[in-house]
Amino acid sequence: MKSDKTILITGGAGFIGSHAVRHFINKYPYRIVNLDALTYAGNLNNLKDIQGHPNYHFEKADIRDRDALDRIFNFYKPDWIMHFAAESHVDRSIMDPLAFIETNVLGTANLLLAARKHWQELQGKLFYHVSTDEVFGSLGAEGYFSEDTPYDPRSPYSASKASSDHFVRAYHHTYHIPVIVSNCSNNYGPYQFPEKLIPVVIQNILNEKPIPVYGDGTNIRDWLYVQDHIDAIDLIAHRGKTGETYLIGGHNELRNIDLVRLLCNIMDHKLGRTKGHSENLIRFVKDRPGHDQRYAIDASKLEKNLGWLPMIKPEIGLEMTVDWYLKEKEWLAGVTSGAYQAYYEQQYQNR
Ligand code: NAD
Numbered sequence: 001m002k003s004d005k006t007i008l009i010t011g012g013a014g015f016i017g018s019h020a021v022r023h024f025i026n027k028y029p030y031r032i033v034n035l036d037a038l039t040y041a042g043n044l045n046n047l048k049d050i051q052g053h054p055n056y057h058f059e060k061a062d063i064r065d066r067d068a069l070d071r072i073f074n075f076y077k078p079d080w081i082m083h084f085a086a087e088s089h090v091d092r093s094i095m096d097p098l099a100f101i102e103t104n105v106l107g108t109a110n111l112l113l114a115a116r117k118h119w120q121e122l123q124g125k126l127f128y129h130v131s132t133d134e135v136f137g138s139l140g141a142e143g144y145f146s147e148d149t150p151y152d153p154r155s156p157y158s159a160s161k162a163s164s165d166h167f168v169r170a171y172h173h174t175y176h177i178p179v180i181v182s183n184c185s186n187n188y189g190p191y192q193f194p195e196k197l198i199p200v201v202i203q204n205i206l207n208e209k210p211i212p213v214y215g216d217g218t219n220i221r222d223w224l225y226v227q228d229h230i231d232a233i234d235l236i237a238h239r240g241k242t243g244e245t246y247l248i249g250g251h252n253e254l255r256n257i258d259l260v261r262l263l264c265n266i267m268d269h270k271l272g273r274t275k276g277h278s279e280n281l282i283r284f285v286k287d288r289p290g291h292d293q294r295y296a297i298d299a300s301k302l303e304k305n306l307g308w309l310p311m312i313k314p315e316i317g318l319e320m321t322v323d324w325y326l327k328e329k330e331w332l333a334g335v336t337s338g339a340y341q342a343y344y345e346q347q348y349q350n351r
């Protein structure tokens with residue numbers, strides 16, 4: 001298939017980025033360049049099925065490395081940049097904030113510098129910045145985040161993402177770089193690294209290990225199946241307005257404890273264990289410092305302007321996710337070997 005556009009996808013070996021790479025390769029005749037540093041969170045096994053595809057190229061590179069970005073921009077001359085690469089885990093940001101400033105703030109600034117330097121002609125260009133609802137802070141029992149909600153980041157992770165969002169918008173206002181920012185709620189699905197709640201729960205149930213629930217488990221997240229996020233990004237990138245922001249959310253608010261219990265039931269059923277078996281593994285542990293209470297998204301701009309709606313209902317999405325992890329035991333074993341054990345011990349020893 002002849003390529004009519006080159007998209008540089010950063011962080012394409014991570015959880016959401018790998019779904020994006022697969023989606024764009026399979027759906028469009030675009031040349032896809034996956035730029036990823038392969039940190040602990042990056043894994044080329046996430047993309048085994050498309051290795052060797054004629055439109056797919058992988059570049060092991062770090063967005064903190066400006067020379068590497070220059071080389072890649074010179075060589076591939078990307079039309080679009082879809083920027084997923086980031087340090088993405090809140091608990092790690094509490095342990096090591098600087099790593100988040102370096103990758104999420106400086107790395108994004110480096111990409112913007114490269115775009116400005118290499119994009120002489122701005123027609124047909126797009127810098128799509130993938131961001132998070134955590135930049136808006138925390139909600140009480142009522143209300144939703146919308147495109148007009150003021151920024152109020154409260155963890156080193158969300159502060160670094162907020163900063164990167166501001167730089168992206170500043171490049172639009174100052175240098176007219178065509179940018180779009182989307183801020184999405186919590187994703188789940190295949191290939192999510194088992195440091196995030198859902199895969200931690202699945203893996204601990206499988207191994208009959210304690211399931212750590214932070215605080216009293218009443219914190220609320222708005223869960224979205226990862227393919228729904230990718231479909232939204234696809235739509236926004238092709239039909240959204242440059243200079244604008246779109247919020248993406250699942251209409252699926254769940255208290256952590258209710259989500260964990262749901263997963264326990266699904267897993268007991270699938271593993272042929274008696275109902276209630278896995279719930280016995282739940283342990284309420286010391287809370288995450290500064291733990292945001294509730295996130296919830298008003299996605300009406302995206303729904304009304306571009307006709308997007310999440311397609312995967314949570315009951316179905318969670319079953320699909322559990323089925324995937326049960327099938328891909330080798331993948332799970334691979335990513336939880338080596339350095340992962342030390343991280344897990346350090347993370348949970350004081351809780
Ligand atoms: P992830 O941690 O699974 O993957 C991040 C990827 O970025 C990895 O492949 C890693 O190797 C790569 N990377 C990290 N530092 C890099 C660097 N310096 N240079 C090049 N590559 C580097 O993250 P994810 O959960 O897939 O999140 C992807 C993006 O989506 C992030 O920007 C995140 O802020 C955003 N986001 C995530 C969620 C979510 O629920 N996971 C929700 C909303 C927005």
Ligand code: DAU
Nearest residue numbers: 088089090132134185186195196197200212213214219256
């Ligand atoms: O809202 C979007 C964000 O969602 C993304 O920007 C982040 O990249 C992504 O990591 C996610 O952040 P959260 O902190 O919400 O996700 P996490 O899976 O770490 O935690 C979900 C909730 O579960 C949160 O309230 C903390 C809690 N939790 C988490 C873990 C890992 C537990 O109770 N126990 C755990 O072991």
